[in-house]
Amino acid sequence: MDTVSELLSDIVENADAVALFSPTGSLYERFVEADLDVDVIVVGTENAVGADAFVDIPLDFTDIDDLVEFGVGAAVGDGYIEEGDVVVCAMGVFGEEIDTVSRVRAEESVHSDLYDLFVNSRAEPTVIRSVLEVAIDLGKKGQKGKPVGALFVVGDAGNVMNKSRPLSYNPFEKSHVHVGDPIVNVMLKEFSRLDGAFVISDSGKIVSAYRYLEPDAKGIDIPKGLGARHMAGGAITRDTNATSIVLSESDGLVRAFKGGKLVLEIDPEEY
Numbered sequence: 001m002d003t004v005s006e007l008l009s010d011i012v013e014n015a016d017a018v019a020l021f022s023p024t025g026s027l028y029e030r031f032v033e034a035d036l037d038v039d040v041i042v043v044g045t046e047n048a049v050g051a052d053a054f055v056d057i058p059l060d061f062t063d064i065d066d067l068v069e070f071g072v073g074a075a076v077g078d079g080y081i082e083e084g085d086v087v088v089c090a091m092g093v094f095g096e097e098i099d100t101v102s103r104v105r106a107e108e109s110v111h112s113d114l115y116d117l118f119v120n121s122r123a124e125p126t127v128i129r130s131v132l133e134v135a136i137d138l139g140k141k142g143q144k145g146k147p148v149g150a151l152f153v154v155g156d157a158g159n160v161m162n163k164s165r166p167l168s169y170n171p172f173e174k175s176h177v178h179v180g181d182p183i184v185n186v187m188l189k190e191f192s193r194l195d196g197a198f199v200i201s202d203s204g205k206i207v208s209a210y211r212y213l214e215p216d217a218k219g220i221d222i223p224k225g226l227g228a229r230h231m232a233g234g235a236i237t238r239d240t241n242a243t244s245i246v247l248s249e250s251d252g253l254v255r256a257f258k259g260g261k262l263v264l265e266i267d268p269e270e271y
């Protein structure tokens with residue numbers, strides 16, 4: 001059997017594009033050589049196969065829904081496909097060979113929120129990515145073996161400062177340090193044991209620690225069982241153009257809020 005073309009011809013029929021998620025070189029070659037009647041887009045954290053059409057994902061999403069949602073959103077955003085196009089997403093979840101295929105239509109409802117979080121936040125995408133990494137790392141290890149919670153409010157710092165007040169003296173008052181610097185990651189983890197939120201600027205400068213947020217939380221929905229940290233973290237993203245990244249001390253998950261909505265939920269143990 002002519003593997004790729006026959007196996008996938010039914011699924012690929014009338015599709016506008018095939019998105020290969022982190023394919024091996026030989027798999028990608030087979031797709032190109034199969035000469036299917038559709039565009040082949042590679043989606044991954046790096047373009048290891050040197051594909052012409054490549055979509056960069058900011059995080060190794062372990063959840064397939066998230067992966068597909070982000071991949072399709074980014075393919076639209078990067079101009080490889082258009083709204084309404086049908087994309088066949090193919091990946092090897094359990095190994096290098098394709099074992100999972102989904103056929104989705106690129107629609108606002110499928111792809112907008114997660115892509116938007118990384119690409120259309122006020123803060124630079126690398127800043128969002130770095131803060132997520134700190135939160136995931138902190139969630140994995142905790143502080144001295146104990147679970148910790150933390151709240152990072154990223155972007156639109158001036159407005160966030162206006163909607164909050166200090167709980168204690170600000171250790172970052174006179175410093176010019178940025179997320180992503182290794183020393184800063186250590187500091188963020190150290191200070192996360194204490195109360196309140198970190199405020200981070202669009203460019204990643206740590207503006208303040210220990211901020212008590214006072215947004216209008218009316219009508220904000222957060223998952224059941226969570227309390228004031230998540231309520232404040234969600235609500236501040238509706239009152240301002242900030243994005244919040246919250247690590248829960250109680251359930252250990254990292255969540256991201258934008259525009260008052262929960263847009264991403266990650267279990268650090270899976271990273």
Ligand SMILES: Nc1ncnc2c1ncn2[C@@H]1O[C@H](COP(=O)(O)OP(=O)(O)OP(=O)(O)O)[C@@H](O)[C@H]1O
Pocket residue numbers: 148149150151194195196197211212213214225226227228229230231232247248249250251
């Ligand atoms: N408005 C706020 N601004 C900044 N930090 C807050 C705010 N409200 C609560 N916090 C911080 O969150 C911590 C935990 O509060 P709470 O248990 O109510 O939140 P939670 O949403 O249940 O989060 P967790 O899952 O981590 O327990 C508080 O000790 C405080 O440090």
Ligand SMILES: [Mn+2]
Pocket residue numbers: 226227228250
């Ligand atoms: Mn709690």
